[in-house]
Amino acid sequence: MDRSKFPEIVDGKSQYDLDSGRFVKIWNGPQHPGVTGNMALEVVISGDEVVDLKTHVGYLHRGFEKLMEQRLYIQNFPLVCRICVPEPDTNEYLYAAAVEELSGLEVPERAQWLRTLTLEMSRLASFIMWLGGQAGSFGMGTVGQWAVAVRDYVLDLFEAITGGRIYHMYITPGGVRDILPEGFDADLEDVLKKVEKFMHDAEIVLFHNAVFKKRTKGLGIITPDMIDPYGILGPNARAAGSTRDVRKDSPYAVYDKLEFNVIVGSDSDAYDRARCRFQEMQQSIELIRQIMEIMPRKGSFYNRPPNVLHWQIPPGETYVKAESTRGEYGYYVVSDGSNKPRRVYVKGPSYTHAVALFEQMAVGTNYADLPGLMVSLHTYPPEIER
């Protein structure tokens, strides 16, 4: 991008003179409805044009990685889901998978199916909420309202399976905590129908909306050659033509037994990203149906690790990854032979999207597009700072 008209950057910092009257500095957040979650954007604008942006994170920092070093392996499993509030199951899965790999604990087949089911359901829920946010950030509250309501139906399903709406704490090292409740299939189908109806409506009113198109087309273009230097992942990269999808590239759980295609876009602007995600939502619904059809209904769903109060895991380190709605999510776990992990590093895809990439992309956009652009990168602050 031609940055010549923007303030000069010296040592990573823009040099602008606020007293000149040319520039106005605005803080978007942390107390601000225009940012996704509790984070802040330090924006410098000139007229309506953003000339410098700095992302400030850390408002949600709870020191998870430190806390996890202080807790037993089993005690960490309720903790990890809190790292990403809208889509906790990926965290639960990854933590369990990493611990299982390091300890050599086998997981029953049925548990893997149940895990995949919840993973896909949480993908769906997270995407629905994102869709609402994307519409809302451009001022279309109607779809936003519908979306959150429809997502709530999915949460009801989660509540029926796991006993929790937001924090499911369902995928535990060794398997899952329970099987599906009675009558779940019918409830699920009911909810999927509602979601499909919502998506049908949303497609008509949002994706065929003159104003929405006008706002999003051409906004925030990610070119393919930006993918690697900025570490772009997930739908953000796929909308730019990348075909990376962990579910396909290195299948985990039972994704190798499911049929689906990687959804790839071409325009890589905000509209195209939205389109890609929308198709991934449809794909999720399809996958859920597939899972329900071929999932085994009998058998064990939990392999007990050794007494969890004294469970020690031999020294080793591993990195496990899974595809979340924002892209590749990873857990790097180091064990030192004791009953507590030596180090758990959580790599959330928002980390690169919300800071390095967004700081770059925002420069030159209209200030009014900032919230929409941010949502179109689909970032969740808690996974940045953990």
Add this chain to the structure above:
Amino acid sequence: MYIATKAFYLFVSIIVALVWGLTVNGIVRKIVARVHGRIGPPVWQPFIDIIKSNAKRSMIAHGVMFYFGPVFRFAGGLGTYVFIPAVFGSVVFENLSFSGDLLLVMYFIFFGQLGMALGAGEGGHPASAIAVGRGLAQMTAFELPFALSIISLATQYNTLSITDIVAAQQAGVMSWTVFTNPLATFAALFALLGMNMHSPFDIVIAPQEIPLGPPTEYQGSLLGMLHTNRGIFVSAKLILFMNLYFGGALNLPILMVKTFAIYMLSVVVGVAFPRFRADQSIRFFLGVPTVLGILALLIQ
């Protein structure tokens, strides 16, 4: 004696306009809520909000102009209303209409916004400043088709008195301006969309990036005043449009039906679209609506 009676009538008229404006607000919220798939606040919620705002105990200020903002705004709303004859032929609701009132009303419509701009600017919040900039730019943009439409109307009816324009439309439905001068009407209705600040022209108060725009810093009774003004101003705008384009009203029920229908126009559009950016909406207003306005003017 005459003045006292007039003042009393005016007072009644203002109260009715205020109550009706707020009620319309309440009803519209309810309707919008239905589209959202929810129940929505009670119809009387705007009234409670105003009481609540005035019940705030503490207040902060940013200088004299800051106080004047809402006062100007309120004066603008009030001024707009008091010079519009609300009900055709009614003594109580004829307000202070006179032969040149259309120009005065036009002036008052924008007076309030300008005053607000000054006050909000004094608040020191950058979001307010940005919003004011956007608001004024957008206002200028939609003012153009509106002004063109008014000029077209003035040419058509050869008068600047609202009462006269209303009187000219009393021959029946087909004599309403909307049928006699559809181009001017549509140009004005587009402007109304902008004036009502519903989507897609609500970038001025977009809560997503500039929290509420100009009134960001206002609270307590100042905010209450702004809310009160919203009641009167909505009434005034709608009555003006009703008078100019939809044949006015002979009594209060007709007034209510017509104004509500006009307001629904913004709502129908509003819930269906995201908002334009300021530059996009300016471009929009300078496009089709302005062309319509010019055409309307040319045809006359």
Add this chain to the structure above:
Amino acid sequence: MNSLIKRLKMQFDVEEQTQRSNLSFINATALQLPALLTHLRDYEKYTQLIFLTAVDRIEDNQFQLTYMLADESSQNNIGVRVRIDRENAVMTSIAHLWHHARTYQQELREMFGIDFPGSPGVNDNFILEGWEEIPPMRRDFDTREYSEKTYFPRPGRSTTHPRTAMKAVDPDYPELPLMKGRVK
């Protein structure tokens, strides 16, 4: 993966450890790291930096830095591990190789106290604000103690271990050990 390791071993002094078919770790020295990473990025298609983080090996008085790279096509992962001294920890910046490495280095500077000279904004606050203790992710920082010291613990909480409580069953519960001054 194996052929890659072979090729690497020809050029660099590295040790390798395979964790899974699509994940290997290689140990490298801090000195050759930038060259190794550049090589992996430019010639071996490990174009993506997934993350960069540190593990506090306090028992060796070292930090272990792990650079996780991903292959663009096969999505295999390779973790490059480097040990650096824990005292005055300094490491070469790789911000010129990947844009987002900057934030990782900024975070490591803050949470572990590892300096990356030349990395843009590395000394700025990233997550913490007004932090005055030793960097919190270091093993010798005790978060529980800090929390109790700083954030008003709730009064009135007490617990009894069942073993203690059950002493009530027997008045002659042994006070151990029953032994007097030992001569040896």
Add this chain to the structure above:
Amino acid sequence: MGLKDIISPFYVWKRALEKPFTHPSPLTTRPGSDRYRGFHQNDMHKCIGCGSCETICQNAAIDLVHVDGIETTEADSGLRPKIDYGRCCWCGLCVDICTTASLTMSNEYTWVDADPEVYRFIPGADEKSWNDTDKGYRRAEGYNLLETERVDMDMTLGDDGIKSFMEVIHGYTKEQAMAEAMRCVECGVCVATCPAHMDIPDYIKAIREDRLEDALELLYRTNPMPATCGRICTHRCETVCALGHQGDPVAIRWLKRYIIDQFPAEKAIAQLEQEFEDNGLKVAIIGAGPAGLSAAYYLVRLGYNVTVYESQNKAGGMIRYGVPYYRMPEDIMDDEVTVIEKMGVILKTGIKIGRDLLFEKLMHDNNAVLMATGFESPYELSIPGEHHSRVISGIDMLDDIANGKSVEVGNVVAVIGGGNVAFDAARTARRLGADVCIYYRRRIEDMPADSEEIHEAQAEGVKIIVQSIPVHIEDNNGSPRMIWNRAEMVDQGPGKRPKPVLIQGASETADVDTIITAIGQASDYDYIPESMSGRIHFNKTRVATERLGQTAETKVFAAGDIVNSRGDAISAIADGYRAAKGIDAYLTTKKGEK
């Protein structure tokens, strides 16, 4: 961007005609799902206060506190979890690990208050609206954080077992022991129940961490005869084990045995402290059974010069002479005694007090005397014909076998009684080649013998006839014929154990070669001289003592079976400890008086 893009958004208005998403009255009509993890419930009577919930809670949200109306008993710490809802994260791990499955979660989720201090309560004890809710999070079937089955012990049972007097139980291997040690939740409920209050959780932890030296140290702190207890202990600890509520209790006895099995006498001696300060005071102990040896061990550690007098040839008492070798091998017993001797105890065997050495002399020579003679004389059946020559007592038979004498029992043997001695006798008889049948007055669950022993005996082919009372023994051509009667259990009201009552007319006969009686033993106090008879009081057959074993004659203490009624080795060992403590206290105060 065509006309369609302008018109289609108005499709939103369709929603206005449909039913709203809004739930009309969410507060009352939306209960949590059947599995909802809401506020906690606790079944106060099932809960034993083991504190596993506290251990696993990563938020330190649970405190164990005393609750009014809940007494501390041997199987219940009397504590109950108190949950701080300023900490709880509703993960339900406490429910998952609850050893008794008493802790659950209701599906209630609304609790609102202005005072933060109220968010602490004891589920089940404090009055809450959700206490009796039957929906909410429960542990799923097939999901349990704790292993309910113990690691199987390798045994030689059945036909192989009865071929010889080789030890039946083989002991755990390291892997087995570690796996079994993993099961423990370290609640410590067992510690109080163990008469000797052994550090059970600690030594299990030491096994788990493979610190066997520490484990041995821990064993010898509270129990000088761990090898004995690792084999034949009645393991009350296991009956109260928290894990026993939902599965098998932790095999505490076998774990103890695993530790001591790794330490033959020399190794154990090398490991333990052996030199103690000499305080110049002398104590004599009569009887080298578990009580006597235990007291000797502790007293030596306190610096006393201790001499133990034993009438038999070897030390060990009932453990050596009353327990057959297949349960308690001779060399293990020897090792056990060796370790205690090495500590500095002087052992004088083959000396019967009253016959070889007078009690008065002991009294004179020593600063204190401890009587730990035990119960050696068998009880009689008190039925007609019991003095038949082929009616022998179990204890005598076992004694003979242990002394290497040959015992003939014939082909068919009836054993009368349901205690450990009865089973030992029966299994010994089985090893001598006889068909054995045990006759017991009550039901199997009433038997005082260990359940393992019953199980092993059955596996070895010992028949058991319960609710059978011998009424008469006749002579049938030199061998005895037993006439016995069936009995029914008559309830004696709550808190009392049911009493067997003869059923009229239901008598049967059994022709056997030998009848072994094992219905209990009594003591023989002949060694106490006349001069002291008035100064030592008796309580029925037992010596009346103070808490720490002191009799009315202040210099004389008593311990073991002659004092306590439990009649097992571990109680005797505990008694020895108590007596040692008593003697020490007595002598210390006396010294102070001087």
Add this chain to the structure above:
Amino acid sequence: MKSTENKIIHPLENAGVPEDQRHLYCDASPRPYPALNKYVERFLNWARANSLWILGYGTGCGAIELRPLLTSRFDISQYGMNPRPTPRQSSVFIIGGYLSVKTLKRVIRSYEQMQNPKFVVGLGSCTVNGGMYWDSYNTVNRLDYYLPVDVYVAGCMPRPEAIIAGFEKLKSTIMAGQAEGANEYAERFDWYKSNQKKIIKDWDMPDYNW
């Protein structure tokens, strides 16, 4: 926690604010406002209770359950509540669970910008006693040491229904005239400030921001 420690009123220092900018900020402590005439106050309280405007600041996990609450599924607008994007106009501050020190600083700023009467609702365990993050170095444990809290809602996260119940409780408290958190904050200003300053190490904001 009604403590009288630190009751000594000392002139505020406006710590952290450069000398030349002091005039931009208020350097007076807030003052308590007495209730009006009983009947008037009762009417006003009714209005306050039925028009609760929520400050749109999602401070923690709790924000996730506010969304269903504010939108169609649970729609608290039917109870007269609305999200407001600016603290100036809001009357209810919902603390969505844990507060990191960095957020607490912003929360205090936002809270002080709200106008009297203002109410604070604490969601979840974290606000009561630290919740899951009780031993974290970066989260405060007990909210009432830093802000006066009117209602706590138990849960982690509390369900939307529970939060509604919390609001019902808040309403009844307001109508009973007991939700005087703003006045309490003014009366015990020094105590709150000392607690806040104890953990916010870089106090680069004025002591009191209106």
